[in-house]
Amino acid sequence: MRRIRWRALAAATAGLVCVSAVLAGAASAAPAAGVKGNPQPEIKPFKIAASTYAGGGVAIEPNGALVVAYGVTTGDGKAVVCLLNRGASTCTHRVTLSPLDGDDMFGIPQVFVTSANHVVVLMDTCCDTNPDGGTLLFSSTDGGKTFAAPVRVGGSMGVTVAELVGGQILFSADDNHDGAEVEAIPINAGGPPAEIATPNARVAYDLGVGAYKGGALVASDYLGTDYTTYVEYAAKGKNFDATGSYHAVGSFPHEQLMAMSGDALLTQETTGSEALKLRLFNGTTFGPAHVVPGTSGGGPEWFTADQDPSGKVFVFSERAFSPITYDLYERSTWTGATWTGAVALGPAIQDDTFNVGLDANGSGLVLGTYPAWGFPVLAPQGVSFGLKASTIAKGHTTTASGKGSPAAKGRTVTLQVERSGLWYTIATTHENGSGAFAFTIKGSVSGSHIYRAVASDLAGYVMYGYSAPRTLKVS
Numbered sequence: 031m032r033r034i035r036w037r038a039l040a041a042a043t044a045g046l047v048c049v050s051a052v053l054a055g056a057a058s059a060a061p062a063a064g065v066k067g068n069p070q071p072e073i074k075p076f077k078i079a080a081s082t083y084a085g086g087g088v089a090i091e092p093n094g095a096l097v098v099a100y101g102v103t104t105g106d107g108k109a110v111v112c113l114l115n116r117g118a119s120t121c122t123h124r125v126t127l128s129p130l131d132g133d134d135m136f137g138i139p140q141v142f143v144t145s146a147n148h149v150v151v152l153m154d155t156c157c158d159t160n161p162d163g164g165t166l167l168f169s170s171t172d173g174g175k176t177f178a179a180p181v182r183v184g185g186s187m188g189v190t191v192a193e194l195v196g197g198q199i200l201f202s203a204d205d206n207h208d209g210a211e212v213e214a215i216p217i218n219a220g221g222p223p224a225e226i227a228t229p230n231a232r233v234a235y236d237l238g239v240g241a242y243k244g245g246a247l248v249a250s251d252y253l254g255t256d257y258t259t260y261v262e263y264a265a266k267g268k269n270f271d272a273t274g275s276y277h278a279v280g281s282f283p284h285e286q287l288m289a290m291s292g293d294a295l296l297t298q299e300t301t302g303s304e305a306l307k308l309r310l311f312n313g314t315t316f317g318p319a320h321v322v323p324g325t326s327g328g329g330p331e332w333f334t335a336d337q338d339p340s341g342k343v344f345v346f347s348e349r350a351f352s353p354i355t356y357d358l359y360e361r362s363t364w365t366g367a368t369w370t371g372a373v374a375l376g377p378a379i380q381d382d383t384f385n386v387g388l389d390a391n392g393s394g395l396v397l398g399t400y401p402a403w404g405f406p407v408l409a410p411q412g413v414s415f416g417l418k419a420s421t422i423a424k425g426h427t428t429t430a431s432g433k434g435s436p437a438a439k440g441r442t443v444t445l446q447v448e449r450s451g452l453w454y455t456i457a458t459t460h461e462n463g464s465g466a467f468a469f470t471i472k473g474s475v476s477g478s479h480i481y482r483a484v485a486s487d488l489a490g491y492v493m494y495g496y497s498a499p500r501t502l503k504v505s
Contacts, residue, residue, distance in 0.1 A: 064452025068496040070408070072487050075358075075376035076119035078112055078402040085138040085190075085399045088387025092146045094490070096387065096395050097174045099141035099151050100402045102126075107135030109153050111174050114395070116490025119404065123175050127168050129155035130180065137203060138385075140192035144217045149174040152201060154189040162222050165189055167199075167215065184222035187211045193291070195241040200270055202237045202248070210234040210250035210262070214270035229262035229276035238290030240337075242311050246270045247279075249295055251287040257300040259287045261316070280309070280316045291386075292337030296322075296345065304328040308335070308343060308366045320366030324359075325349075334396075336386035344388065344407070346396055348378045358384070358405055362392060375405040393491045408487070411435070411495030413443075415483040421503040422473045430469045432497060434485045437465025442486040445469045447479060448499065461485070473504035 078098060084107070086100030096114040098121075101107060108128045112121040129135055137154030144150060148171055155164040163185025168177040188203035195214070202212045210230040213223060232252045240247035244266030251259040261280035268275035285297035285307065293311035298304060303326035309316040322345050325333070331349040338344065344362045349355065356379035359372045381398030388394035388407060396405040415432035422428050434441060441461045446453040459467050467483070479502050485495035 064449065064454045065446075066452055068494070070487075070493050072117065072408060072489055072493065073373070073375055073406055075378070075398075075403050075405050078121065078397075078404050079110065080401050082399045082402040083107070084135070085383040085385060086397050086402065087139060087141040087192075087385045088395050088397050089141045089143040089149065090387050090389050090394055091143050091173060094389065095173070097141055097143060097149055098395070098397055098402075098404070099127075099139040100397065100399055101135060101139055109135065109139040109151060109168075111141070111149070111151060111170075111177075113174050114404070117406075118490070125175065125177065127151060127153060127166075127177060127180070129153070129164075130166065130182075131158045131160070133158055133164055137189040138191075138383075140189060140199075140201065142192075142194055142199065142217070144194070144197075147171060147173040148217075149177075150199070150217055151177070152183075152189055152192055152199060153180075154185065154203070156185070165201075165213075165222075167219055169218070181219060182221065183215045183219045184213050184226065186226070187213070191237060191239050191290075193239045193241055193246075195246050195270065196244050196266070198270060200239045200241075200246050200248075202234075202239055204235065204237050206234045206237065210237055210248055210260070212239060212246070212248050212270065214246070223271045225271050227264075227271050227273045227276060229264075229273065230260050230278075232260065236287040238287055238295075240290040240292050240294070240311075242293040242313060245313075246276075247290065247293065247295075247311060248276065249287050249290045251285075251297075253286065256283055257286060258283045259285045259295075259297050261295060261311075263311070279311065279314070282307075282309075282319075288333045289335040291335050291343075292341070294335055294337045294343045296333065296335040298325075298333070306333060306345065306347075308345065308363070310343075310366065317366075320363070322347075323361065323369050324372060332382050332384060334384045334386060336388055338388040338392050338394075339390040340392070342392055344386065344392065346375075346384055346386065348381070348384070358396065358398070360396075360407060370410070373410075375407065378403070378405070391491065406490065408493045409491060411485055411487075411492050413483050413485050413495040413497040415481075415497030415500060417471075417481075417500050417502055420501065421505065424473050424476055424504050427470050427472045428502065430471055430481060430483070430500070432467060432483050434461050434465040434467070434495060437461060437463070438485075438488075438492075439463045439465075441488075443467045444484045444486075445471075446482050446484055448482075453482065453484075455484075471502065473502070476504050478503050 084101035162182035
């Protein structure tokens with residue numbers, strides 16, 4: 031666990047009060063300057079590669095390491111796999127995957143971690159005459175450091191979206207005039223399937239794939255006169271490469287498909303406020319539509335969504351109106367009825383294609399491309415904090431205590447005091463097994479003094495946690 035960045039401020043230097051940590055820790059020298067607001071230094075975009083195209087994907091190893099795959103314009107196009115430790119901004123290893131037989135690369139590389147150190151990358155290439163197609167499956171058994179020779183697994187439709195459904199990779203591509211075609215292959219496929227399915231025969235301008243309890247969801251939209259999004263479903267155990275396995279489970283007029291992940295469907299109204307809508311599949315149909323806060327109004331904008339393994343849904347948006355901003359923002363929800371506040375992940379004006387990889391805690395990475403940038407996504411941390419007595423006589427003491435959520439035994443917690451709009455650390459302690467912590471504050475100087483507790487981050491996983499400020503009056 032990383033210690034908090036700010037050094038502690040000795041009570042004598044503060045000139046306000048005397049403070050001691052009850053659980054552990056002691057005050058030390060003052061920092062040169064205080065801290066303004068509630069900074070989150072770990073949420074900072076970083077460049078992965080200068081030249082990319084087509085987009086890419088992110089997958090997560092069981093040990094938390096990130097595997098990033100993205101397209102580059104080297105020669106006829108290749109895919110690069112970058113391995114990233116959590117909290118790091120530099121690849122520990124890179125490997126380049128090339129098409130076969132001088133083909134060109136198309137579509138968006140898709141990457142999955144199917145088990146510890148087993149990484150697969152799906153890449154669309156064109157245009158030789160091999161009957162097994164130009165879609166290639168690359169496999170690695172050492173965490174993405176090296177890959178075996180690719181296997182041809184089809185390729186009549188291309189690859190722009192993919193999802194793991196059980197032990198299969200379900201994939202498809204946008205702008206398909208033959209309809210919403212999908213293909214499913216085992217993670218260790220030795221070749222293409224005998225057939226591919228067409229769950230919806232209408233022209234599919236945008237396409238998304240998802241999963242529900244081992245079943246396959248296929249979403250597509252027709253952007254003709256009616257602008258309608260359609261969703262078909264094939265239950266667990268069905269042949270996902272057979273058209274007859276699918277049946278319609280949703281039709282949403284005047285809505286364009288934005289994204290699909292797991293059982294979460296994200297669309298945008300094509301009339302009215304043009305807001306984003308989120309719906310969740312229940313095995314039979316979709317629940318009510320919930321408007322994603324802050325997404326109405328139209329304008330230049332890019333969106334994507336990801337449902338983490340716990341079922342929580344995250345929506346990421348980059349927009350450029352009222353106020354004008356090209357930052358990437360994150361909001362999350364369990365049901366769509368209530369949402370977290372927007373979290374700014376940093377400026378994203380250089381990107382207009384995003385892909386996401388999150389763990390069950392909701393932490394991970396957003397990959398932006400053109401060029402390739404990483405936007406860390408960290409889990410929130412709550413900190414309760416209060417004073418046993420809010421008014422004490424000069425020379426007396428009170429206890430300041432609280433609890434971190436989620437609890438993390440040993441995590442550093444600092445006590446900060448506010449002076450002239452800046453916060454200064456004056457004592458340090460650590461959470462116990464239930465997340466609780468406490469400080470003893472002695473009133474040495476008369477007047478009102480404002481305090482807060484700050485729980486340290488965990489690089490690549492958890493944000494800094496800031497409590498609400500509390501005022502102590504010393505008379």
